[in-house]
């Protein structure tokens with residue numbers, strides 16, 4: 377196979393959608409689930425690094441990484457090699473019944489990033505983020521003997537029954553699907569840009585904590601609450617970073633009431649924010665952590681990590697046929713090699729985590745500069761390559777229509793992007809994005825915003 381020269385700019389050979397794209401999209405509409413969304417006319421054919429080429433030969437710069445999944449970009453040689461080698465050894469045996477060195481060592485590597493001195497953690501492997509969340513909630517109930525779970529508004533935890541119940545971002549995920557899981561409540565997320573409960577950006581964390589205590593006095597007996605689940609940085613809800621003191625104080629509140637603290641790191645975890653887990657930007661340690669998306673560069677695997685003292689469910693009480701399958705585990709090892717810097721990626725410094733931090737800081741600074749030219753960019757926020765761009769109307773309210781137009785203008789110029797929240801574009805590229813490639817994406821964004 378010939379290696380194509382690495383493109384430095386998007387290359388649009390046809391009008392979008394091209395003829396093959398249009399033809400496949402028409403077939404897709406005929407045969408696939410009516411629930412799938414199709415925000416843009418794009419049908420991938422192959423990818424290399426941060427570039428994806430569609431079936432008509434149009435090459436786009438990928439600023440969304442399949443929703444924060446393609447950590448090492450597309451077809452990374454180190455990942456391809458690891459997957460290929462494992463495929464030639466064995467593809468499946470079933471981790472629920474037999475140990476496999478590749479998953480044992482993966483668990484050892486994951487807990488090494490979380491364990492503090494004197495702590496021991498264990499890992500349960502699944503296939504998707506929702507499965508990791510289900511496992512976390514089942515474990516929390518089983519361990520505590522309590523039933524109630526508290527989640528946050530704006531959250532997204534997945535599409536299975538437990539996970540949609542916990543999700544607090546949009547009613548469309550729940551409409552027509554009830555009855556859902558009983559004993560689940562939602563409290564506001566401390567969003568400094570849109571502070572809830574009449575608070576300010578400085579006081580929003582305390583306001584949410586006070587609100588929880590109020591619920592404990594009035595409607596939810598605290599001693600019936602098994603767990604509080606929260607995204608330490610909220611993804612689907614708008615790429616929101618909470619105030620620095622909020623999570624440590626939430627930890628204290630949970631400890632006071634014997635409640636387990638679950639951090640859902642499915643979207644913000646695995647190096648994306650410049651640290652392995654987004655909660656590590658704050659001085660806080662949870663009881664349970666859920667991981668998926670970026671863990672294996674696109675192969676399906678998820679993990680639920682819990683303190684040993686919490687993972688007390690009995691033998692046979694939980695399992696999965698495919699969970700922790702060895703091919704996905706091989707991809708996860710290769711992804712970790714690059715994240716940790718055991719394997720170097722050219723042009724990305726010592727590790728992909730470091731690269732995410734540096735390139736993310738650069739993008740954030742450049743986008744903040746753009747705010748003076750484009751007053752409708754109400755907020756630019758994030759950490760590392762987990763960046764949200766909120767569009768506002770003249771009165772400061774979220775402007776989802778403007779965001780949709782902006783997102784399409786950006787796409788038309790060859791930059792793949794994705795919305796989130798009410799009026800936010802998320803920037804979640806592969807962590808191999810170089811500064812030069814970031815500059816290309818920023819230039820496209822500037823042109824698209826100027827065209828609005």
Ligand SMILES: Cc1ncc(COP(=O)(O)O)c(C=O)c1O
Nearest residue numbers: 504505506532533534611642643
């Ligand atoms: C924070 C978070 N948790 C859970 C999920 C569900 O993951 P999956 O779609 O793999 O089930 C998502 C997906 O977007 C997510 O962002």
